[in-house]
Amino acid sequence: MMHSALIVAVIALVTALIRFAPFLLFPQDRELPAIVTKLSSLLPSAVIGMLVVYCLKGVKLLSSPHGIPEMVSCAFVVLLHVWKRNTLLSILGGTVLYMILLQLVFA
Amino acid sequence: MDTAKKAFTASLPVMAGYFVLGSAFGVLLSDKGYSFVWAFAMSLFIYAGSMQYVAISLLTGGASLISTALMTFMVNLRHLFYGISMLKKYGGTGKYRPYLIFSLTDETYALVVNGAPEGTDEHLYYFLLSLFDHCYWVAGSTIGGLIGAALTFDTTGIDFAMTALFVTIFLEQLLAAEDYFPAVTGVLATVLSLILFGPDAFLIPAMLLISVVLTVYGLLQMKREKTAETDAPAAGREEEER
Numbered sequence: 001m002m003h004s005a006l007i008v009a010v011i012a013l014v015t016a017l018i019r020f021a022p023f024l025l026f027p028q029d030r031e032l033p034a035i036v037t038k039l040s041s042l043l044p045s046a047v048i049g050m051l052v053v054y055c056l057k058g059v060k061l062l063s064s065p066h067g068i069p070e071m072v073s074c075a076f077v078v079l080l081h082v083w084k085r086n087t088l089l090s091i092l093g094g095t096v097l098y099m100i101l102l103q104l105v106f107a
Numbered sequence: 108m109d110t111a112k113k114a115f116t117a118s119l120p121v122m123a124g125y126f127v128l129g130s131a132f133g134v135l136l137s138d139k140g141y142s143f144v145w146a147f148a149m150s151l152f153i154y155a156g157s158m159q160y161v162a163i164s165l166l167t168g169g170a171s172l173i174s175t176a177l178m179t180f181m182v183n184l185r186h187l188f189y190g191i192s193m194l195k196k197y198g199g200t201g202k203y204r205p206y207l208i209f210s211l212t213d214e215t216y217a218l219v220v221n222g223a224p225e226g227t228d229e230h231l232y233y234f235l236l237s238l239f240d241h242c243y244w245v246a247g248s249t250i251g252g253l254i255g256a257a258l259t260f261d262t263t264g265i266d267f268a269m270t271a272l273f274v275t276i277f278l279e280q281l282l283a284a285e286d287y288f289p290a291v292t293g294v295l296a297t298v299l300s301l302i303l304f305g306p307d308a309f310l311i312p313a314m315l316l317i318s319v320v321l322t323v324y325g326l327l328q329m330k331r332e333k334t335a336e337t338d339a340p341a342a343g344r345e346e347e348e349r
Contacts, residue, residue, distance in 0.1 A: 004166050007170060008148065008162070008166075010176050011162055011165075011175060014179040014180055014183070015158060018184060019186050019190060019208055020190075020208055022187060022194060023208055032195070034329060035322065036191065039191060040192045040194055040195060043188055044280065044289075045290040046289040046317050047192070048273060048293065049291075049294040050293045050294070050314075050317065052270070052273045053298055054310065055273055057301060057306040070267075070270075073270075074274055077271045078278060081279075082282075087272075087279075088119055090271060090275045091123065091268055091271040091272055092123075095271055099265060101264070102264035
């Protein structure tokens, strides 16, 4: 159990270090380099795009069901969201559809 | 009060996702013989979803502290991006700042990156949003650890809530964007490195590729802005006025 506690402590410490690193590297009282300011405006949509792919990394296109539940549900989220522009509704709708597809249709 | 209400409403999608993913984490951990106290402490102090799932195998396999540190570094390095893009927004947040930085998860980042809604206390909004999300995660995993495998409801597929959250946020950004280059770069670079490096090792190459491409793109943009300014200052001003 002692070793387990140390493992947890190391994970917590390294995670916090990564999260604090940019703020330690660029302290508030100093002017940000222009390229960093530029990057901070370019990064967000790239990073969210990366996270979408990150969420779908486990999808296997080559074996059944060929990522169909994921594609159908993502498309449904997009349509629902463009139509209603309600984040909660889009997430709820997409998730329920995905669960039905996995549990009933492609079970 | 209005700030709290708006922060709470914004946090609802994460509430759903964190309760589910958090309790699943608690259940898995208790299956391996670690009581709910472990789930509680890990969610409170580590507060990094995917890493906590990895941690289960590190714990049960008795991993060394060095490999634990390396693994954490690789899985969580993406958080560097969040910090860099929040430098400005989290500047001058005073007493909230350390907690805001500590609690900057994927989902919280996705919610705060677009700023606070009008009519709210911006810093308080960020703080409450971060705190609410953290509470959901800790509560979810503790409950999961307590009830263990007693769950009878078939939750297969419910983790899609997080994917759906990122899809809607990505869409919001696309709908608001004047420049699609960063979004397209993010998706293509990640897909490319997923194909090249596989699902276990693609994240760091993807981050490197995104950083390089966007840095070059940013530098070119800055250079263009500068020449526009020096060559035709009048035209530049006109552009701004329009």
